Amino acid sequence: MSRLDPRRRVDALLLLAGGRSQRATAAEVGVHPSTVGVWAKDPVFVEELVRVREAVAVRPLDPERLMAVVDESAARLGGRDRGPVTVVIPVGASPARRRRLVADGVARVLERSEGDRW
16 A cells, blocks of 8 residues: 555545545545545544534534634544554455555554654
């Protein structure tokens, strides 16, 4: 999995909260549709999507509140303290693919902890 700009995830949050499909969202933010599918299974992303949808649903729409919620979501999604790393291993993946996926997950954890004292 490549490292994507966290702003793409935030853009995806706004589009999905506004009612766009995962496929249309993927095209708009410039990622593969399966990437949005993986994000949609991430518990942190889902939690932030619920928050943004709630802010969008408030009538009349309060742009300041919406932007505050989006800023908080961006901090949670882009921060290194996002909780556990989830590694999705497809059924039937070869041993080499499994090792690569797990190695990518470990790399994400290590990247988050850069600068921390061991």
